[in-house]
Amino acid sequence: MVEIKGRTHIGKRQLNEDRFVADAGWGVALVSDGMGGPAMGEVAATIVTTGMIDRLDAGESLPDAIANTHRAVVDAAENGNGKPGMGATLVVARFDGYDFELSWIGDSRAYLWNGELRQLTRDHSQVERMLASGKMSLTEARESYRKNIITRAMGRDQIPAGDVPMLQGTLGRGQRLLLCSDGLTDMLSGPEIAAVLATEPDSDHALEILVAKAVDAGGADNITAVLATADDSGPAPDNLPLLPAVTIARDDGHSEYFPPGY
Known part of the structure; x- marks a missing residue:
């Protein structure tokens, strides 16, 4: 089976606008990072x-659930629940045994360990647009004042089901799927996250250390992470195709970026 655990921390903010789901029985891992300030995000x-949760439980596909939930955020703002302009990121994985579907909107991320x-x-x-065009390096991206300017969000602009990105994969035994808000990735580099996952087999402990390190590194934003781990009954990793990587990082400090179509 796949174990799913989650943890969140308010960081230095006055309000935690992150939300997460970590439900192994239902097979759902989800992180959403609200934006727009108090009473909005x-x-x-x-x-x-x-x-x-409601739409997936009702049997909707992942893209349909995202498109319909996006419209629910827009409708809520127009009807006085929250405020116009509010939005949120989303990264969500739905498991069927060890197989998973993965979708996202915004800059909350999913990593495979x-x-x-x-x-x-x-x-x-x-x-990301500047990285993809070669106008910025990974180091420059981590330090850029633009790093929190996102181009898509739940509740903003249009998100038809056909435009929802989706990946399908299988989690092999010992492998992990990490979902997180930018409160984690803004504070910790890929190699720093890799170093924790390489040395901490216990999910609760790994999450505790990741969040604590992000807090110690500044904790400027809310920090949320969900970790899905395949047990020893999972399929052999060597027999599974690898999903395309945006970046690859190792605990020895190596980090590499791959533009679209690489």
């Missing part, structure tokens, strides 16, 4: 989380 992230840390989701952000 927390409302948007809550609508995203509860809306996704299989001895190295492979970023599976490509941020909807200005910085």
